[in-house]
Amino acid sequence: MENEEKVTTPEMPDIDVLFELADLFKVFGDSTRLRIMYTISENEMSVLNIAEALNMEQSTISHQLRVLRQNKLVRVRREGKQIYYSLDDDHVKRIIEMGLDHVLE
Amino acid sequence: MENEEKVTTPEMPDIDVLFELADLFKVFGDSTRLRIMYTISENEMSVLNIAEALNMEQSTISHQLRVLRQNKLVRVRREGKQIYYSLDDDHVKRIIEMGLDHVLE
DNA sequence: TCAACATATGAACATATCTTCATGTGTTCA
DNA sequence: TGAACACATGAAGATATGTTCATATGTTGA
Numbered sequence: 001m002e003n004e005e006k007v008t009t010p011e012m013p014d015i016d017v018l019f020e021l022a023d024l025f026k027v028f029g030d031s032t033r034l035r036i037m038y039t040i041s042e043n044e045m046s047v048l049n050i051a052e053a054l055n056m057e058q059s060t061i062s063h064q065l066r067v068l069r070q071n072k073l074v075r076v077r078r079e080g081k082q083i084y085y086s087l088d089d090d091h092v093k094r095i096i097e098m099g100l101d102h103v104l105e
Numbered sequence: 106m107e108n109e110e111k112v113t114t115p116e117m118p119d120i121d122v123l124f125e126l127a128d129l130f131k132v133f134g135d136s137t138r139l140r141i142m143y144t145i146s147e148n149e150m151s152v153l154n155i156a157e158a159l160n161m162e163q164s165t166i167s168h169q170l171r172v173l174r175q176n177k178l179v180r181v182r183r184e185g186k187q188i189y190y191s192l193d194d195d196h197v198k199r200i201i202e203m204g205l206d207h208v209l210e
Numbered sequence: 211t212c213a214a215c216a217t218a219t220g221a222a223c224a225t226a227t228c229t230t231c232a233t234g235t236g237t238t239c240a
Numbered sequence: 241t242g243a244a245c246a247c248a249t250g251a252a253g254a255t256a257t258g259t260t261c262a263t264a265t266g267t268t269g270a
Binding site: 151152153163164166167168170171185186187188 | 244245246247248249
């Protein structure tokens with residue numbers, strides 16, 4: 001059952017889990033995406049509204065929202081022509097808060 | 106006191122704080138660095154030992170340890186020829202655990 | 211059905227990032 | 241002092257990532 005050649009700490013997750021984890025943090029590692037997440041953290045918002053709030057191109061926001069979607073960090077709701085985005089759960093907020101704690105000493 | 110033109114959520118941190126935050130998460134967003142952090146999470150380890158544990162080049166590990174150092178995520182201790190690295194605090198572990206929670210559903 | 215609007219997406223470019231190789235710096239001990 | 245060892249670092253190349261522009265898709269209302 002044991003693999004004695006492996007020199008790793010006991011609780012090191014599988015390598016592929018670590019890749020997933022890295023991918024997740026990568027998503028948080030971009031200021032545009034962080035700003036989007038903050039912007040929709042309280043209320044859902046349409047793509048255009050997010051773009052206006054951040055003063056960025058609609059296309060840029062759409063591309064980044066796709067990344068957030070693919071990583072299940074946002075919820076999507078269509079209403080007529082617009083699509084409203086909101087944070088998927090408080091989990092996301094907590095990850096950000098955790099990071100903020102570190103940044104703000 | 107209020108700036109009515111700004112269309113942001115109330116608690117959006119300053120833009121430069123968000124850049125710092127993104128930079129922090131960027132550090133976590135690489136599987137090599139995550140593996141290093143895991144490797145030294147229980148006990149401090151020398152650079153060579155980390156490289157052996159992960160089966161990677163010493164140079165690669167050194168480069169990434171520098172990134173971790175610059176972001177104050179590791180502690181450094183010299184003992185003779187070797188330099189021992191360990192995680193800076195439990196804060197770091199908690200950020201990783203938080204991410205793992207999300208990845209593991 | 212068609213124009214107007216909201217959003218998504220592909221291609222292209224610029225920039226950032228990671229790894230490797232070669233070499234530099236610092237430490238020990240004979 | 242000078243090998244031998246441990247670690248750090250600069251340069252270079254390959255790859256990944258973010259933004260923009262142009263355009264496609266999907267929805268509404270006349």
